[in-house]
Amino acid sequence: MKILGLIAVILTGGLLLSAVHDFPDWGDTTSPASSYRLSQYYITETIHVTAVPNMVTAVLADFRGYDTMFETVVIFTAGIAIIGVLRRYGPGPKLAAPKETITKEKPDLIITTTCRLLIPIIQIFALYVIAHGHHSPGGGFQGGVIFGASFILLALAKDLQTAQKWVPEKRVLKLAVIGIFIYAGFGLVAMLFGSNFLDYSVLHPIMPATDSIMARSHSMLGVEIGVAFTVTAIMFSIYSNLASHGDLKEGL
Amino acid sequence: MIWAFDLILLVFLVITAIISLRTKDLLSASMIFGVYSFLMCLLWAEMEAVDVAFTEAAVGAGVSAVFLIATVLRTSRRSSD
Numbered sequence: 001m002k003i004l005g006l007i008a009v010i011l012t013g014g015l016l017l018s019a020v021h022d023f024p025d026w027g028d029t030t031s032p033a034s035s036y037r038l039s040q041y042y043i044t045e046t047i048h049v050t051a052v053p054n055m056v057t058a059v060l061a062d063f064r065g066y067d068t069m070f071e072t073v074v075i076f077t078a079g080i081a082i083i084g085v086l087r088r089y090g091p092g093p094k095l096a097a098p099k100e101t102i103t104k105e106k107p108d109l110i111i112t113t114t115c116r117l118l119i120p121i122i123q124i125f126a127l128y129v130i131a132h133g134h135h136s137p138g139g140g141f142q143g144g145v146i147f148g149a150s151f152i153l154l155a156l157a158k159d160l161q162t163a164q165k166w167v168p169e170k171r172v173l174k175l176a177v178i179g180i181f182i183y184a185g186f187g188l189v190a191m192l193f194g195s196n197f198l199d200y201s202v203l204h205p206i207m208p209a210t211d212s213i214m215a216r217s218h219s220m221l222g223v224e225i226g227v228a229f230t231v232t233a234i235m236f237s238i239y240s241n242l243a244s245h246g247d248l249k250e251g252l
Numbered sequence: 253m254i255w256a257f258d259l260i261l262l263v264f265l266v267i268t269a270i271i272s273l274r275t276k277d278l279l280s281a282s283m284i285f286g287v288y289s290f291l292m293c294l295l296w297a298e299m300e301a302v303d304v305a306f307t308e309a310a311v312g313a314g315v316s317a318v319f320l321i322a323t324v325l326r327t328s329r330r331s332s333d
Contacts, residue, residue, distance in 0.1 A: 026253060056303040137302040145310040152318055235315055242322040252325055
């Protein structure tokens with residue numbers, strides 16, 4: 001069986017390596033991906049039609065906004081599935097007790113102090129990544145993960161209960177749903193204004209002091225905030241369920 | 253692209269990938285997997301795909317390493333094969 005696996009791996013690896021020759025060189029301007037007129041349109045027109053300098057975010061949140069909306073739904077579904085598999089209520093059967101007993105001591109003073117200083121900075125950086133995602137690298141996914149990681153750090157440094165005070169389970173689920181509602185809401189409001197789903201340019205009447213170009217920029221910020229809500233909530237809920245064996249009482 | 257930097261990154265990428273597959277201790281395997289993700293992030297940043305590098309740093313090297321370590325600590329620590 002091992003030899004069969006080795007043969008399969010060598011065959012697949014050989015095929016992949018032989019296909020590497022067909023790839024265009026890095027930064028090749030004559031490659032099909034770079035010379036196709038759609039790429040030209042994104043590169044030259046993004047700043048004019050959306051007023052967003054970071055064209056990665058523009059493609060992600062505007063031109064292909066439908067894609068990103070369901071990416072958020074995928075993360076939400078993954079989180080719900082993990083809660084469905086791991087979460088248990090009441091004193092269930094002890095599944096697999098940790099082999100090495102983790103010593104329960106008072107949290108170390110140095111660690112708690114460092115985290116108390118570090119967590120606000122991490123959270124402000126996460127908010128910056130979300131809010132500045134359409135001007136510099138970043139966006140809802142990255143910012144949401146960093147924001148969720150700050151709560152995970154709190155749970156690791158003190159205990160799960162302390163982190164749960166800020167994000168209890170019910171609030172986590174509400175935040176995750178609200179995030180998707182924010183994203184889909186932008187699309188639905190665009191439909192109410194008589195345009196296509198997620199066509200942000202018609203939203204300028206309800207946004208103060210904007211024209212149809214700035215409306216796309218602001219709506220991108222809005223949907224990134226929605227993505228960040230969902231990602232933050234799901235990241236923390238995955239951690240808390242994994243670390244506490246599903247009862248959300250004692251973390252690592 | 254600086255070829256020397258590229259070479260170092262790719263060599264270490266292969267080394268960390270093999271080590272994280274071959275290690276019996278799952279805790280160190282998941283830590284080395286975090287190192288692999290971080291090297292991957294450097295590689296993305298070096299190819300000027302900064303958005304992807306950012307995601308790789310936050311998701312790959314940060315949160316998924318934490319998830320793996322949490323799972324390892326809740327199950328058995330050593331791999332049987």
